[in-house]
Amino acid sequence: MNDRPAVAIQGLSKRFKTGVTALAGIDLDVQPGEFISLIGPSGCGKSTLLRIIGDLIDPSDGTVEVNGKTAHRARLDHDYGIVFQEAVLYDWRTVSKNIALPLELLRWSKEKRQQRVEELLRLVELEGFEDNHPWQLSGGMQQRVAIARALSFDPALLLMDEPFGALDEMTRERLNLELLRIWEASGSTIVFVTHSIPEAVFLSTRVVVMSARPGRVAAIVDVDLPYPRAARTREEPRFFELVTEVRERLAGGEVAA
Amino acid sequence: MTTAALQRRAFDWGPALLVFLLGIVLWQALVVAFDVQDFLLPKPTEIAQTLWDERSSLWHAGVYTLKEALGGFALGSSLGILSALVFANFRWMGTAFMPFAVAANAVPIIAFAPIFNNWFGLLNPFSKMAIAAVLCFFPVLINTLRGLTSVDPRAIELMRSYAAGNVSVFRRVRIPASLPHMFAGLKIASVLSMIGAIVGEYFGGPTTALGVTILNASAYSNFTLAWAGIVLASAFGILFYGAVAAAERLTTSWDPSRRAFRTE
Amino acid sequence: MASIAVDRTTTPRIGAIHGARRVGLVVAGIAIFWALWEAYRWIGESLGITWPFPVNQTNMPHIHDMLHAFTQPLQPGGPPLIHYEWHWALFTMKEALLGFVLGGLIGFGLAVLLAHSVILRRGLLPYIVISQTVPILAIAPMVVVGLGTKGVTPWVSVAVIAAYLTFFPVAMNTLRGLLSPRPRDLELMRSYAADRRSVLWKLRLPASLPFVFSALKIAATASVIGAIIGETPASIQDGLGGAIVNFNQYYSTGPERLWATNMICALLGFAFFGLVVLAEHLIVKRAPEHVA
Numbered sequence: 001m002n003d004r005p006a007v008a009i010q011g012l013s014k015r016f017k018t019g020v021t022a023l024a025g026i027d028l029d030v031q032p033g034e035f036i037s038l039i040g041p042s043g044c045g046k047s048t049l050l051r052i053i054g055d056l057i058d059p060s061d062g063t064v065e066v067n068g069k070t071a072h073r074a075r076l077d078h079d080y081g082i083v084f085q086e087a088v089l090y091d092w093r094t095v096s097k098n099i100a101l102p103l104e105l106l107r108w109s110k111e112k113r114q115q116r117v118e119e120l121l122r123l124v125e126l127e128g129f130e131d132n133h134p135w136q137l138s139g140g141m142q143q144r145v146a147i148a149r150a151l152s153f154d155p156a157l158l159l160m161d162e163p164f165g166a167l168d169e170m171t172r173e174r175l176n177l178e179l180l181r182i183w184e185a186s187g188s189t190i191v192f193v194t195h196s197i198p199e200a201v202f203l204s205t206r207v208v209v210m211s212a213r214p215g216r217v218a219a220i221v222d223v224d225l226p227y228p229r230a231a232r233t234r235e236e237p238r239f240f241e242l243v244t245e246v247r248e249r250l251a252g253g254e255v256a257a
Numbered sequence: 258m259t260t261a262a263l264q265r266r267a268f269d270w271g272p273a274l275l276v277f278l279l280g281i282v283l284w285q286a287l288v289v290a291f292d293v294q295d296f297l298l299p300k301p302t303e304i305a306q307t308l309w310d311e312r313s314s315l316w317h318a319g320v321y322t323l324k325e326a327l328g329g330f331a332l333g334s335s336l337g338i339l340s341a342l343v344f345a346n347f348r349w350m351g352t353a354f355m356p357f358a359v360a361a362n363a364v365p366i367i368a369f370a371p372i373f374n375n376w377f378g379l380l381n382p383f384s385k386m387a388i389a390a391v392l393c394f395f396p397v398l399i400n401t402l403r404g405l406t407s408v409d410p411r412a413i414e415l416m417r418s419y420a421a422g423n424v425s426v427f428r429r430v431r432i433p434a435s436l437p438h439m440f441a442g443l444k445i446a447s448v449l450s451m452i453g454a455i456v457g458e459y460f461g462g463p464t465t466a467l468g469v470t471i472l473n474a475s476a477y478s479n480f481t482l483a484w485a486g487i488v489l490a491s492a493f494g495i496l497f498y499g500a501v502a503a504a505e506r507l508t509t510s511w512d513p514s515r516r517a518f519r520t521e
Numbered sequence: 522m523a524s525i526a527v528d529r530t531t532t533p534r535i536g537a538i539h540g541a542r543r544v545g546l547v548v549a550g551i552a553i554f555w556a557l558w559e560a561y562r563w564i565g566e567s568l569g570i571t572w573p574f575p576v577n578q579t580n581m582p583h584i585h586d587m588l589h590a591f592t593q594p595l596q597p598g599g600p601p602l603i604h605y606e607w608h609w610a611l612f613t614m615k616e617a618l619l620g621f622v623l624g625g626l627i628g629f630g631l632a633v634l635l636a637h638s639v640i641l642r643r644g645l646l647p648y649i650v651i652s653q654t655v656p657i658l659a660i661a662p663m664v665v666v667g668l669g670t671k672g673v674t675p676w677v678s679v680a681v682i683a684a685y686l687t688f689f690p691v692a693m694n695t696l697r698g699l700l701s702p703r704p705r706d707l708e709l710m711r712s713y714a715a716d717r718r719s720v721l722w723k724l725r726l727p728a729s730l731p732f733v734f735s736a737l738k739i740a741a742t743a744s745v746i747g748a749i750i751g752e753t754p755a756s757i758q759d760g761l762g763g764a765i766v767n768f769n770q771y772y773s774t775g776p777e778r779l780w781a782t783n784m785i786c787a788l789l790g791f792a793f794f795g796l797v798v799l800a801e802h803l804i805v806k807r808a809p810e811h812v813a
Contacts, residue, residue, distance in 0.1 A: 044676050054712055056708055056711055056712060075555065075711075075714050076714045077714075078713065078714060080712070081712075082709070082712045084705060084708075084709070086705060088705050088706060088709050090727065090728075090805055091806070091808050092728075092730070092805075092807065093726045094729075101713075101723065102713050104723065105715050105719055105723070111529065133808070134808070135808035135809070176522070197806075228662050261601040262721075269643060270643075271643070271645030272640050272641075273643060273644050273645075273646075273647045273648070274645040275642040275644060276645060277648075280648070297663050297666065297667040298663070335581075349546070352543070352546060353547070353549065353550045356547050357547075357548070357550055357554070359742070359790075359791060359794055360787045360788070360791040361787065362742055362748070362790070363742040363745055363786065363787050363789065363790020363791050363793075363794065364783055364786050364787045365745070365746040365749040365750055365762075365765075365786055365788065366746070366750075367658075367746075367749055367750055367753055367762065367765055368749075368765055368779070368782070368783040368786055369770060369783075371765070371769035371779065372779065372780075372783075375579070375580060375772060376573070376574035376575075376580050377573065377574055383573075386599060389620065405773070419678065428675070434730075448653055448654050451654065451656075451658075451660075452654075452656050455656045455658065456658050456750075457657065459658055459659075460769070468659075471659050472659075475659075475662070483659070486661065487655060487656065487659050488580070490654075490655070490656055490659070491651065491654040491656075492654075493656045494654030495651055495654050498650070498654065514610075
């Protein structure tokens with residue numbers, strides 16, 4: 001495995017035309033295979049940061065490298081998949097066709113597409129729903145379709161913007177487990193934006209705590225809980241300690257030893 | 258106005274103005290180059306000349322027809338809005354009536370014109386108003402009804418949680434929400450009312466009417482006059498449309514879908 | 522497993538009940554209209570009502586007289602009216618169909634063009650709207666004669682006039698549909714580095730389908746109207762337009778025939794509209810609307 005970071009951010013800033021400074025000097029390296037969560041108060045720019053990594057927004061200052069290339073190149077080379085808070089599925093496509101959308105754009109052959117879609121449906125446990133339409137599925141199922149779609153061309157990097165934010169707690173916890181399973185099976189790097197401290201700690205190898213606007217990296221918390229993690233993990237003392245640490249970092253104070 | 262606003266105005270209207278000028282130049286050039294018959298398409302310069310020469314009689318004819326159109330617009334639109342309100346409240350009536358609305362809409366106005374002329378009298382402006390009214394009724398009804406019945410269910414639920422009665426729901430939620438749709442229908446109706454009045458006049462009317470003027474001009478081979486009349490009819494239609502669009506802008510400036518469509 | 526929320530679309534049985542109810546309402550509606558017509562006629566004649574218009578045989582023929590007119594021969598010893606009406610309807614339908622296709626293609630192409638260029642939109646949209654303020658009735662003879670000198674058969678010229686009325690709703694609605702995808706949808710496409718062509722084919726066009734069909738429904742009736750209007754000034758005898766002009770001339774000797782022809786016009790437009798609705802039902806798959 002090469003030692004080049006999957007995502008290398010240096011001195012990143014973003015000022016919007018409206019005068020709002022969303023990000024002020026972000027430095028961050030994400031190693032391949034890591035699971036990084038970005039957490040911070042509302043308006044701290046975490047979604048903006050994610051979009052800059054995905055070359056959906058241009059930075060004002062600083063550099064972003066994905067897989068050793070510019071973010072722009074990485075997007076054109078299809079190096080990442082993205083999942084939004086809303087599933088953004090197309091009403092007029094069935095579940096299978098929604099998942100196959102990026103593969104169609106990449107001009108995969110019909111057989112390869114079909115095979116890959118079947119694999120993915122198994123991965124996200126939605127076999128049997130190939131021919132359903134998005135409105136026939138629950139919110140959690142729609143997000144699973146969105147995740148399957150993001151993984152369809154097996155990208156090295158997965159960007160996720162509060163994908164479970166619109167779901168209820170129980171579905172969310174279940175999908176967290178599923179996401180970890182998928183992550184381990186695919187070996188991709190994940191940058192995950194969330195509002196939920198327990199979710200960030202549960203999923204990540206490291207939690208990046210951001211400050212309020214203008215967003216900076218306030219702290220990075222190493223999550224030393226062992227993988228594979230299970231529902232039980234949420235009840236371990238170490239989990240609570242880490243959650244508390246993140247919470248206190250968010251509040252801006254030092255952690256009591 | 259600030260330079261930025263002026264620039265924006267120029268950018269908004271510049272292309273359309275350019276196309277207009279290009280169009281006129283092209284028209285003139287093509288007519289001359291292909292030596293097109295007067296009957297088919299006179300030169301824009303000739304039409305402009307005739308418009309100026311006959312401006313008095315044309316203007317009066319135009320206003321006469323505009324009045325018919327306005328009368329029909331008022332009648333047809335108010336009936337359409339009223340019906341929409343009724344159908345929105347009593348859904349079953351709407352479902353029953355809609356197929357007839359579609360069928361009646363499919364009857365070309367050509368078929369109504371002679372009947373209305375027979376009913377109300379050839380020279381009576383009301384016969385033309387009736388035609389305009391019929392043309393206005395359906396677009397206004399259909400669009401307004403769609404607006405009244407496509408409300409976000411949560412907005413209705415909120416009102417019910419305040420124990421608001423049906424009338425209140427209508428006044429505070431449905432009617433404001435339906436305004437953009439209603440105006441879409443009114444804009445269509447404004448153009449149709451003018452056309453309806455003219456079509457009616459084609460089947461007979463006083464010589465002081467624009468449609469009759471155009472028809473007679475054609476019959477006496479005065480094609481530049483006919484085209485001048487057509488241009489004037491179109492101009493009045495555009496003015497009418499513009500007036501309704503202005504009213505729409507004033508009352509529904511809050512509607513995001515309208516803005517999204519118009520500006521980029 | 523996450524909770525399953527599969528929406529079972531209505532079973533065939535419920536669908537049939539809905540359909541029967543609809544048909545029942547339409548039949549009831551026709552019956553009520555008939556009753557109202559005859560009632561007004563009867564009251565009007567008895568009381569000698571003259572406002573808004575005099576109620577008599579000429580102005581308001583009995584509906585059964587209108588229907589009866591279909592069975593009467595046009596010329597002594599000739600075939601019944603319905604025979605002629607059928608042929609006229611077919612002729613007009615031919616024009617309307619061609620006009621529908623022409624206008625639809627032009628409107629659609631225009632919309633795709635305008636969807637991709639703000640400048641073109643600003644420049645052309647006003648004129649597309651203005652085009653509909655021109656009274657087509659006044660222009661119709663010029664179009665027919667003008668195209669005639671170029672060797673175009675009259676009925677095709679009429680189809681052009683029908684296309685004139687058709688292209689507008691198709692262009693406007695398709696444009697709205699093509700521009701309907703939300704920023705998030707476009708962002709997703711950007712993340713796939715999709716080119717404009719892919720965005721058009723995979724996102725904009727499918728998203729525009731409901732809008733296109735709503736336009737086609739309007740266009741269906743508009744093309745029939747355009748065809749009939751186009752026929753009248755050009756004195757084309759073979760279609761419904763010509764029939765209307767003739768029966769209007771001889772209205773006092775046989776008012777029922779004009780009304781009968783009007784019925785046929787309505788049926789024609791309605792049938793065309795119905796075809797489009799059927800096509801929409803088969804082609805467009807969308808989430809059921811959640812509106813109150």
